[in-house]
Structures are given as C-alpha cells and as structure tokens.
Amino acid sequence: MNTKSISLTLEIWRQKDSKSKGDFETYSLENISTGMSFLEMLDVLNETLTGRGLDPVAFDHDCREGICGMCGAVINGIAHGPEPETTLCQLHMRHFNDGDTLVIEPFRSRAFPIHKDLVTDRSALDRIIQAGGYVSVNTGGTPDGNTIPIPSATAELSMDAAACIGCGACIASCPNGAAMLFTGAKISQLSLLPQGQPERKQRAMAMVTTMDKEGFGNCTNERECEAVCPKGISITNIARMNREFVKAAMLG
Amino acid sequence: MELKSNVPDGPLAEKWDKHRFSSKLVNPANRRKHKVIVVGTGLAGASASATLAEQGYEVSTFCIQDSPRRAHSIAAQGGINAAKNYQNDGDSVQRLFYDTIKGGDFRSREANVYRLAQVSNNIIDQCVAQGVPFAREYGGTLANRSFGGAQVSRTFYARGQTGQQLLLGAYSALSRQIKTGKVSIHSRQEMMELVLVDGKARGIVTRNIITGKLETHAADAVILATGGYGNAYFLSTNAMASNVTAAWRAHKKGAGFANPCFVQIHPTCIPVHGSFQSKLTLMSESLRNDGRVWVPATPGDTRKPASIPEEERDYYLESKYPSFGNLVPRDVASRNAKEQCDAGKGVGTTNLAVYLDFADAIRRDGKDTILKKYGNLFQMYEKITDSNPLYEPMMIYPAVHYTMGGLWVDYNLMTTIPGLFAIGECNFSDHGANRLGASALMQGLADGYFIVGTSIANYIGSTTLDEVSSDNPAFSDATREVENRIKRLLKSSEGGPEGKLTVDEIHKELGLLLWDYCGMARKREGLEKALLLLPKIQKKFWNRVYIPGKGKELNQSLERAGRLADFLEFAEIMFIDALEREESCGCHLREESQTEENEAKRDDASFSHVAVWEYQGDGARAKLHREELVFQNVTPSQRSYK
Numbered sequence: 001m002n003t004k005s006i007s008l009t010l011e012i013w014r015q016k017d018s019k020s021k022g023d024f025e026t027y028s029l030e031n032i033s034t035g036m037s038f039l040e041m042l043d044v045l046n047e048t049l050t051g052r053g054l055d056p057v058a059f060d061h062d063c064r065e066g067i068c069g070m071c072g073a074v075i076n077g078i079a080h081g082p083e084p085e086t087t088l089c090q091l092h093m094r095h096f097n098d099g100d101t102l103v104i105e106p107f108r109s110r111a112f113p114i115h116k117d118l119v120t121d122r123s124a125l126d127r128i129i130q131a132g133g134y135v136s137v138n139t140g141g142t143p144d145g146n147t148i149p150i151p152s153a154t155a156e157l158s159m160d161a162a163a164c165i166g167c168g169a170c171i172a173s174c175p176n177g178a179a180m181l182f183t184g185a186k187i188s189q190l191s192l193l194p195q196g197q198p199e200r201k202q203r204a205m206a207m208v209t210t211m212d213k214e215g216f217g218n219c220t221n222e223r224e225c226e227a228v229c230p231k232g233i234s235i236t237n238i239a240r241m242n243r244e245f246v247k248a249a250m251l252g
Numbered sequence: 253m254e255l256k257s258n259v260p261d262g263p264l265a266e267k268w269d270k271h272r273f274s275s276k277l278v279n280p281a282n283r284r285k286h287k288v289i290v291v292g293t294g295l296a297g298a299s300a301s302a303t304l305a306e307q308g309y310e311v312s313t314f315c316i317q318d319s320p321r322r323a324h325s326i327a328a329q330g331g332i333n334a335a336k337n338y339q340n341d342g343d344s345v346q347r348l349f350y351d352t353i354k355g356g357d358f359r360s361r362e363a364n365v366y367r368l369a370q371v372s373n374n375i376i377d378q379c380v381a382q383g384v385p386f387a388r389e390y391g392g393t394l395a396n397r398s399f400g401g402a403q404v405s406r407t408f409y410a411r412g413q414t415g416q417q418l419l420l421g422a423y424s425a426l427s428r429q430i431k432t433g434k435v436s437i438h439s440r441q442e443m444m445e446l447v448l449v450d451g452k453a454r455g456i457v458t459r460n461i462i463t464g465k466l467e468t469h470a471a472d473a474v475i476l477a478t479g480g481y482g483n484a485y486f487l488s489t490n491a492m493a494s495n496v497t498a499a500w501r502a503h504k505k506g507a508g509f510a511n512p513c514f515v516q517i518h519p520t521c522i523p524v525h526g527s528f529q530s531k532l533t534l535m536s537e538s539l540r541n542d543g544r545v546w547v548p549a550t551p552g553d554t555r556k557p558a559s560i561p562e563e564e565r566d567y568y569l570e571s572k573y574p575s576f577g578n579l580v581p582r583d584v585a586s587r588n589a590k591e592q593c594d595a596g597k598g599v600g601t602t603n604l605a606v607y608l609d610f611a612d613a614i615r616r617d618g619k620d621t622i623l624k625k626y627g628n629l630f631q632m633y634e635k636i637t638d639s640n641p642l643y644e645p646m647m648i649y650p651a652v653h654y655t656m657g658g659l660w661v662d663y664n665l666m667t668t669i670p671g672l673f674a675i676g677e678c679n680f681s682d683h684g685a686n687r688l689g690a691s692a693l694m695q696g697l698a699d700g701y702f703i704v705g706t707s708i709a710n711y712i713g714s715t716t717l718d719e720v721s722s723d724n725p726a727f728s729d730a731t732r733e734v735e736n737r738i739k740r741l742l743k744s745s746e747g748g749p750e751g752k753l754t755v756d757e758i759h760k761e762l763g764l765l766l767w768d769y770c771g772m773a774r775k776r777e778g779l780e781k782a783l784l785l786l787p788k789i790q791k792k793f794w795n796r797v798y799i800p801g802k803g804k805e806l807n808q809s810l811e812r813a814g815r816l817a818d819f820l821e822f823a824e825i826m827f828i829d830a831l832e833r834e835e836s837c838g839c840h841l842r843e844e845s846q847t848e849e850n851e852a853k854r855d856d857a858s859f860s861h862v863a864v865w866e867y868q869g870d871g872a873r874a875k876l877h878r879e880e881l882v883f884q885n886v887t888p889s890q891r892s893y894k
Contacts, residue, residue, distance in 0.1 A: 002638075037530075039530065040528050044528055049800075050798060051798075053800065056800060056808070058806055062322055062324070064492060064533075067415075068326050068327065069319075069321070092636070094638060115462050115806060121318070126427065129424065130428070133424055139306060139425070139702070140701075142377040142378050143377065145377050145386075148381075152388040152389060152395075159411060163416075189383065189385065
C-alpha cells in the first residue's frame, strides 16, 4: 500500500450537550497518512486536542468494520462521506486530497436529538422495531428448520433487506427526515418470508404508525437515502412497505 | 473458594435431561415477582433477556452502545455450527461434541461441551422461526458449508454476515419483550460495580454514559454477558468498547477467573499499517482454502512480490506441514507467520506480514470461480488496503481475536458468587484452550436461549432471597467506591496536560507488553520480565494519565481510562496464569514445552485442569485453584499436522 501524508482543515460541529447551542470550530491537521481510516484521523485529532488540554470531539463508533452501525457523520454534505456503500469507519483518507477542507456534522434530523458534538440519540429507530419488527415466537417449541422451505431467491431478497445496519444515514440525508428506508427494510425482510405472514398486516400498521409518531417525515422519492446507504439497501423496499401498509389499512 | 462443577451423574448423553428434571422450578405466577439483571446485549445477553422475559421474569437489560442491536457479536462473519446432519455426511451430536472438545485441546469440561452440541440444533430452529434469512439451497432447504477444517458440512450462514443476522434475530425477540414491558432496556449504561448482599449478587452500579450519573439497580440474580477481554492487547479484532470491566469487578468481589491466558490469535488479519492503527480487521480463514502462504526466502528481500521468482520464495507451511499445508489450524498458522517475521522475512512496510497468494488458484480455476468464492472478501480487503488480491498477493498477519478464558462457571453457568451467572464469551465454559470456527455464535445462543433459564429457575427456586432494594446500604457503599475510583482517575489530570500521557498512549504500551510476552508463544523468562514491567505501566497510568473533562458528563476519555485501569490490573493474572501453565496447549506455545520437531507439546499429567484465580486484595498475588478435568468419554490425543 502506498501511503502519503496530507494536511487538512476540519470544520467540526461542536455542541456541549443537548441543551446548549452548537457551532462549527476549525482545526488544522497535518501529517495525516492516507492509509488511515476517517475515524483514525479523528483519533489523531483527539489525541492532539487532549495534549493541548482541549475537549476532544465526541463521536460514536464501535466495531470499525462497517457492520455495527454505531458510527456516522455527514462529511461535506454527504452522510458517511464520498465513497459509495461505505460507513465512516471504512472510509479511508486516500479518498481526500492534500489541502482539503472537510465540514463534519452529526446526523441531523428532528427525530435524532444531539447529545454532544457528533453523538446523536437514535433510539427512535429501536422504538420502530419494538412496534413490530419481529416474528412473535417464544424460545423453544419451534419446528425443525427444514420444515419451512424457502426458495433460495426469496431468502436472498429477504437478506438484501435484512443487511440494514440501522446507522441512520438514510434519515440524515433525506430532506424530509424520513425513516422509510430503515422501516421498509425490516418490513420487507419479514413480509417476504413465510415466517412473517401471520403478523404481516399488524406489523406494517404498527411500524408505520410509530415511525410517524416519532417525528420522522414522509418519502417524496428524492432517493437520497439509497444513495448514502452503506449496505446498498434499495428503495424498492419503500415501495414494498407502502404496498404492505395500504393493503393493511384498506383491506384490514 | 470452592469449585463445585455440579455436573450431574449418569451417562454423558443423559446428563442435561437429568439435570433439567432435578432442577427446581418457579411457578409461572410467581416469576413476575422476581427480577433479573442482564448486562450486555450480544447474542448471549439479548437471547437470555428475551427468553427470561418470555418465561415471565422481570428483566432489566443494560448495554454500553446506543442500541442493543450493536453488540460485537454483530461482526461475526463465518457461520454457526449445529449437529443437524442435514447433509447426511456423518455428523451427529457426538461428533460435534468430539470436534469441539478436541479443538479445545482437551481443556474443557465434557458435560458442558456435550450439552452445547445437544442444544445446537434447537438454535437453528429458533433462528429460522424468528425470520433469520439463512442461505438456502434451490429446493428451499437450509444450506451448509464446511468451515475451519471440519470434515462435515455443519455450518449455517447468512452470507458473510451470520453474526449480524443472528444478533438481529435475538434483538428482535428482545424488542418484542421491551414492547410488552417485561424488559426494561438501559442503553448507554456501563456497569461499574457488582453489589453483593449477604454474599449473593443482588444488583449493579452503572454509569449513564450521556450524563455521567451513577445509578443503582437491584435484582434477585445478575447475569453477565459482557464478552471477552481481547482489547487488553489494545489492537485486536474486538470492537472498540469491548472490555473486561464487568468481569473484573465481579472477580474482585469474589468470582473466580478461569484460564485468563487462553487467548485465540487468528492468522488471517489485515496487518498493522501504522502507529495510529486503532483496530485490526479479520479476513475469513476460508481464504486459506485457495491462497498459498509465502515469504521471500532471503531475509530483507524488499522486491515487489511479482519480481520474486518462484525458487526464491518460501512456502513455509507447505514445506513444513506437507499433509495439511496452508490449512493447518489457526494457532500453527499464526505461530509460523510470527516465526518467519522474527527471522526477518516479513513483508510490507512494517515487515510484520506474510503473503497470501491467489495467483495459482486463479490460474487453476479461473478468475470467475475465485471471485465467486471470495469476491466480497477481496472487496473488503481492497477497501482497507487499496490493493486488489486478484493482481497482488494479500498481506496477512495474526491478531488477537477471541478469549477462551473468562469467569469460572459451574454446569449451571453460575460463578463462584451465588446469584451471579456468566454467559457467552465472558465465561470460560466450552472452548477449552482453543475455539473452533463457527462455535462462538453457537455458544452465545445456547447459553442465552436454552441453558440460563433453567439455571435461573433452579437458583431462585432453591434459594432464600430476602427483599433487597437499592436503598440497601450495600448499594450506597458500592456507589461510593465507584465515585472514589472516578475521582482517583481524574486526579492526575489536575494541573493540565503538561508532561502527561493520553489513555491510548498507555494502553498501547500495555498492549505491546501483552503481545510480546503473552502472545502466541510464551516462556518463563519473558513472563517474569513482563511481571516486573507491568507495575511500571500501572504506576505511569495512575500518576501521569491526562483525562480532559469531568465525571458527570459525556466523557469518552474517562470511559476509556476506566476500562484501561481494569485491563492494567487484569493483565497481571494473564501473565501469572501463563507462567503457571508450563505446557503448550490449544492456542499458545510454551517455548519450554515442545516436541523434538518444535511442535506444541501438551502435558496432561500436570495440566489437565482449569486454572482458576481468586482475588486476594490489591497488591497481593491472586491465589490459584484447580478444577481437575475428568475425561470419561473421550481419550485426549496429541495433535499432529505433519
């Protein structure tokens, strides 16, 4: 791997806590290896700030392998930055140039209050799942796995939707702050499978209602969500959710 | 400390059934009167929380992340084993049991491992019923693959994201119980202390990560599902927040810690590329099915791989282990990679890497076949390293991946503290000295869905539990201990950062000490040296660490400092456990214990036991207890891969 060093100007959203007003602060960073991940670059910034007695930038992160969905920020207007199908932790600095200015903001949405700096409260997504994003089976007493045959193509389609990591980039990038890609993915995963059939209607109703109640907006086919989704979840899942919802609402 | 394994009598295959029959039950109407705390929401914690709530208990569940869906089980790629024998290729409960106990190099308890194999089949049924989209054959039945050198195809998978899909299944079951109100979920809470009343585990003290406020929670039993301690090494494949704190706090309150030196080091990870590196990424070991491992034959050869002619390459695994070649077990592959690099033949910018070359496989099978098998892994590798394995050999190096050691538990998964249970990676139970591929997911879900419920009923049903609330003085005492610890952590930061060190700087130092002396190969001399060096790092931490900010706010530096303080104490029992175990076994080589051919030599006469450490107070050396392992159904054999 050929790496070089670049210098950057960072304009980062700093906000003390959920009650305080936030603003951008500017930092210059030198000697950033292009082999670093974006979060490692933030680590370097934080080590520098700490050494100077300043408050490091708070940001969420955990697996750093692109699967836990914990990390995320908007880089120059794009959730998770410029690379397609990439979480912030898997974005590498070689995609930036020496002298670039990077504007770094939290995932903003009415339903995502800011805790501090880049750390937001995404618990509304958990409440959407709690409304019905499951098959109601207790532990034990389930039939042998092979008694429910599922065509390979159906399993794959369901898996495409199930790949969602719940990061919230879709919401941050939607002009309406809609959580429809997130909700549509879960509804699709389960409505495609035989296991999801018994609760299909109440699931669609309950999840969509909760989504609205939590303050998420509606879909107006901007397709921004699909463009930033690190797992490439397709908006056909939104169409499927709408069909599920209409069927449940109209036909009962 | 008394180590009573509580393994039931009788034939191996009947033990679990017999145990369930002899275990006490709690009347369904009474279960709601009992509260259980579960710490952690990975596969073990999420499945236990959901199951106990379904059974009727009041459950309080805690996780460190912003959502219970993010625990590190989510990162498991390969799959989950089960003895379904769907492929009709000779698998059975007996065979899965045998493979697991042999894979653990005969350092685990027969009865626990057999039970694991028995319930493995229920796990698959449960996950299918939840809507986990496992891979399917064209006829609609579940697909399987062979994994980690197993001779049967028993691994179930959902693309390369099996851990994610199983965790989301358990999370969905947990979410359903949160909705019914049977589980109260406490996200962004870190367990800081265990609370004992009359010698029994009755609650925990947590820190709210957003506000920094300490909270107390009381219950009839506490279950720890807090994962492994691989991050002691700073660099590992674990998630950044994975830590030993909950287990270590329990240890300091009287829970025995078993086999802390048993750490799995995985051979196929993306090498370290600089001092800023924050974590290591695992590449599935299936790559070794087609990739050939080599280094330049001459030390110090810095030519590009393509410019090194065939005869100047050393395919060291193939020449040393002709029958297994590149498919030798994880520990053998890891150790040999390190040996080559130590001999100056390592490649890459840091000289700490070996090549994994697909050129021959591409010539033999064609690019398309190779891409079909490994396309997603090649993509992942390219994303991180900017190099395409189709055209250049991959570079790999071993990394800390999984910890087999953990809190000692009996057959009920209860620690040496009554009412404190440990499940999943945070116990020592099932993997002995080495874990087989696709077995971690199996154990986490077995413990959570199918075992710990029986144990909780048995404990509550057979124990007199007085009414205890968080008003009990034990809770205020524990809270004060935590407050004092936080004050002590922040003390060295008074007066500013001048001449101070950051948490990560000190953690890297500890990591290196562990990697150098308690890594793949250990020896007495090195371990003794490490035990002299460790107190210096501990002292440096307490005197010179600089933590910006305060205790009562969102303070990520303080969170990391608290975890590092515990890793620094914990490292001592890793070193003394490694020192005490004068044999090579499972994942590690003890340099003094080798065969004439320089292979690992196990010593059953002296070390066929679980080493369990008992805390003796700050500054005092932990006390060793032994649980002798009895093999009545299998005969321990020496491994040979020559």
